[in-house]
Every structure is written in C-alpha cells, then in structure tokens.
Amino acid sequence: MNPLELFLLGVLGIAAFSLGYALALLKGRPFAELLGVAPEKSPREDLKQSVEETQKHKEAMFRDFLTLLDRVSAGGALYLRDRHRLLLNTTFxxxxGLRSDGxxxxxxxxxxxxGDVLAQAVSSGERVxxxxxxxxxxxFLLGEERFLLLEDEKKKDQRLRSLRYFLTALWHEVQTPLTVLSGYLETLEEGRPMEGEILSRMVRQIRRLEGTIREIQRLSVLLGEKPERISDREFSALLQEVLEKAREDRKDLRVRVDIAEKEGTGLLPLSRGEAFVLLSNLITNAFSFNVPGGEVAITVAFGESELRLTLENTTSPPDAEFLRWFFDPTEALPRGGSGKGVGLYLIREVVERGNGTIHLRPQRDRVVFEITIPWETEGGKISEGETPPR
Structure with a gap:
C-alpha cells in the first residue's frame, strides 16, 4: 500500500472513532430523559461526568490523529493552549532531536x-x-485547535499541501457535527426539555458523521481496487441507481437525464468504484445545493475518444474565492481555513486518475459541471471555464 492509501485507512479509523464517540455520548440515556423528564441523579454530577468523558475522548482523538500522520511519515504537533505545551508525534x-516511541x-x-522557533510559529500562525x-x-487551524506540520524543504514534497487541505476538510466534516451534538447534550444535562425537533437534529448530525465515514471508505476502495473497467451500459445503470437514492431526500426537484448510447458495448476508463465515487458525489452535491423546486440535468455522451459528462443544477453561482479554492485547494484555502467537505476532493481525485478535465461554468441561476475523461491520454489536467489547462 502506498502512503496515501495508508493515510486514508487511518483517517477512516478516526472518523469511525468520532462516530463511536457521538453514539457513546447518547448511550444509556432513557427515552424519558431525552424527552425532558427530570432524572433522579443530580444534573450537576451528570454534567461533570459528561465534561470529563468528552475531554478524554477529545484528547484520544488528537493522539490518534497524530499517530495517523506517523503512518505516512508526516510530522505533526498539536498546541495545547491550556498548558502551553506541544503534543508531538514520533516523526516530528x-x-x-527528541527521543520518542509514540x-x-x-x-x-x-x-x-x-523550542523558540516552534513557539514563534504557534503564536504568529505563519510558516517559519x-x-x-x-x-x-x-x-494551520483545525476548528479552534492549532496544528503544526513538519515540512522537509530538501524533499519539497508537494503532497504536504494536499495533506494539509485534506486534513482540514476532513476535520471540518467530523468536528462540526460533534460540536452541534455537544451543544444539544449540554441542553440535556441542564435539565431543559428537548423537543422532538431537537432530537431529530441530533440524529441528522450522527448521520452526517456516518456519511463522512462512507466517503472515506469510497476513496479507500478507489485507491486500492484493481483497475477493472466498467462498461458503458453498467455506467448508465449505476447512474440511475445513484439518482434513485438521491431522489429519496429531495423529491421536490425536477430531474432530467439524457444518455447518448452508442452501438455495441465499450469499456470506460473508470472502474466501478471510481464511477460510483464520481457519480455519487456529483449528484449529492447537485441535490444538496439546489433551490426548492429546482432542477438537476445530466447528460452523458460516450464518444469515440472520450466520456463526456455534463451536470447542471439550479443554485446561486459560486463566488471567485470558491472558484479559486475548487481548482487549487492547496493554494487558496476557504475562509477561516476550514474545509468545505471531501466530496469535491473525491471528484477531483477520480478525474485526475482518469487523466481528465473539469470545467465549472457558473451561470446566472445555475452551475454547470463539464467532465471529460479520454479513453487513453497522458497528463491529466483540470481547468476553470475557458482558461488554458494548467
């Protein structure tokens, strides 16, 4: 397995741990208590125990995070603000010059x-x-926590920047629902009644964590599977399967699909796993960021030399900052340094592996994705609109 595959498997472990943490916080709470019936135990005792457990889980997550970086020989450190100390992994x-076996x-x-250099990097927030x-x-920031990555200037490894982006994006996907759940649990500990709507929101946050785990599983499979190609007919059937699943949550949207079949059966430059990652993330993105009663239109064309996939959905056009981030996330991080999810990252990964191109064309009331993946080519490129490929 290559370092990126090991990294992703480690990330999967962290995401699974995070989900287990969220479920553990809810474990053992009677239904009557969730509905706001006052418990027999002292709320103050429960709150104290909950805070202590939360802190233990959080510290364990940080340690797992740093251990994960060790698996790909990446040096990482976490600044412990309350104690003004650093938590270092072995590589770092x-x-x-420190001895460490963990x-x-x-x-x-x-x-x-x-010592002084590291303190300067932490306090200034700038590369030293x-x-x-x-x-x-x-x-760089992961939520409210400040991390340090060790960069070997001699190697000039560009993957470090991709690693930084992916860590940030993934942390955002894991940390946000945990933060929301913690807020709801504080409400519970204070003895205030919780309406059914709040309980539904808690369930949605847990499902969001589950979704993050599924995304990482998909990319892990994508990077590790054998390159057996999917046929054009299988691709069309998979598209319909993914669409049917997406429609369950957004029945208000109009969906148009146009598949230009070709004579005979050919093999696409994608495995089934790659095709699933590409379609599921494109369609999920289109359904999630759509206006009420909006539209999703998909066109698939199997040309003589390439696969052409066009998807458009009604939504507010992205601003210039988002466009810069989408096409080069390691150069232009989103506002505040927090990630915007792993879905678009997975789309990029599939297209790059297929030596293809992505064109994102914002229009007045919609966004159009145009993806082209050639049957055989070299040097995959991703370009924005009509700009020349990089």
Missing part, C-alpha cells in the same frame, strides 16, 4: 534548538523556516 519529535507531550523549553536544518514548520 525525532526530526527535532505521541508525547513536551514543554517548549524542553525542546533544544527549535529554519534553513540550517532544512525544516520548516507550517501552522
């Missing part, structure tokens, strides 16, 4: 040579380079 610790906590003054060592320290 050994690079700066995630460890250290004070800045305990770090030889690099140490030319004599060949290292640089890249700070």
């Amino acid at each position: 610790a050994q690079a700066i 995630v460890r906590e250290v004070a800045f003054f305990e770090i030889p040579v690099f 380079s140490v030319p004599s060592s060949g290292f640089a320290f890249l700070p």
Whole structure:
C-alpha cells in the first residue's frame, strides 16, 4: 500500500472513532430523559461526568490523529493552549532531536534548538523556516485547535499541501457535527426539555458523521481496487441507481437525464468504484445545493475518444474565492481555513486518475459541471471555464 492509501485507512479509523464517540455520548440515556423528564441523579454530577468523558475522548482523538500522520511519515504537533505545551508525534519529535516511541507531550523549553522557533510559529500562525536544518514548520487551524506540520524543504514534497487541505476538510466534516451534538447534550444535562425537533437534529448530525465515514471508505476502495473497467451500459445503470437514492431526500426537484448510447458495448476508463465515487458525489452535491423546486440535468455522451459528462443544477453561482479554492485547494484555502467537505476532493481525485478535465461554468441561476475523461491520454489536467489547462 502506498502512503496515501495508508493515510486514508487511518483517517477512516478516526472518523469511525468520532462516530463511536457521538453514539457513546447518547448511550444509556432513557427515552424519558431525552424527552425532558427530570432524572433522579443530580444534573450537576451528570454534567461533570459528561465534561470529563468528552475531554478524554477529545484528547484520544488528537493522539490518534497524530499517530495517523506517523503512518505516512508526516510530522505533526498539536498546541495545547491550556498548558502551553506541544503534543508531538514520533516523526516530528525525532526530526527535532527528541527521543520518542509514540505521541508525547513536551514543554517548549524542553525542546533544544527549535523550542523558540516552534513557539514563534504557534503564536504568529505563519510558516517559519529554519534553513540550517532544512525544516520548516507550517501552522494551520483545525476548528479552534492549532496544528503544526513538519515540512522537509530538501524533499519539497508537494503532497504536504494536499495533506494539509485534506486534513482540514476532513476535520471540518467530523468536528462540526460533534460540536452541534455537544451543544444539544449540554441542553440535556441542564435539565431543559428537548423537543422532538431537537432530537431529530441530533440524529441528522450522527448521520452526517456516518456519511463522512462512507466517503472515506469510497476513496479507500478507489485507491486500492484493481483497475477493472466498467462498461458503458453498467455506467448508465449505476447512474440511475445513484439518482434513485438521491431522489429519496429531495423529491421536490425536477430531474432530467439524457444518455447518448452508442452501438455495441465499450469499456470506460473508470472502474466501478471510481464511477460510483464520481457519480455519487456529483449528484449529492447537485441535490444538496439546489433551490426548492429546482432542477438537476445530466447528460452523458460516450464518444469515440472520450466520456463526456455534463451536470447542471439550479443554485446561486459560486463566488471567485470558491472558484479559486475548487481548482487549487492547496493554494487558496476557504475562509477561516476550514474545509468545505471531501466530496469535491473525491471528484477531483477520480478525474485526475482518469487523466481528465473539469470545467465549472457558473451561470446566472445555475452551475454547470463539464467532465471529460479520454479513453487513453497522458497528463491529466483540470481547468476553470475557458482558461488554458494548467
């Protein structure tokens, strides 16, 4: 397995852990208590226990996160604000001259040579380079937490930037529902009644976590499966299958599908897993970010030299910042540094693996995705609108 595959499998473990954490917080709560009936135990005792358990789960998640980076030989550290210390993984610790056989906590003054530099990176939030060592320290935010990535300037590994983006996007997908759930649970601990609508929202957040896990599973399968290609007929059937599933949640939308069949049966430059990742994320995105009573139109053409897939949905056109982020997320992070999900990342991954191109064409009341994947070519490119391929 290559480093990215190992990384994704580790991420899957973290997402699964996060879901387990959310369910654990709800575990054992009688239905009457969820409906607001006052429990026999002291609310203060319950709240104290809940806070302690939450802190333990959070710290365990951070440690798993850093251990995950070790699996792909990436150095990572978390700044512990309450104690003004750093939590380092093995790769990070050994690079700066510390002994470590696992995630460890250290004070800045305990770090030889690099202690002041690391403190500067944490406080300024800006990349700090140490030319004599060949290292640089890249700070970035995951929610309200500040992480540091170790950058080896000698290797100039561009995947570090992709890793930073994917970590940020994934953290956002995991952390947001956990934050919402924590807020609802505080309401519960305070003894205030919880209406059915709030309980429904809690269930939706848990489902969101489950969805994140499914997305990571898809990409893990995508990167690890054998490159057996899917036929054009199988692709068409898969498209209908994904559409039917999406319609269950948005029955108000009008859906148009036009598949230009060709004579005979051919093999597409995609495996079934790749086709599923591409279609499910495109369609989910189109259904989720659509206006009430809007429309989704899909056109598939199997040409002599390429597969052409066009999807358009009624929505507010993205702004220039989003366009920059979509086509180069490692260069232009979204506002506040938080990710906007893994779905578009997965679409990019499939298209790049197929040496294809993506054109995103915003219009007055809709957005049009145009994806082209050639049967055989070299040097996949992604371009924006009519701009020249990079």
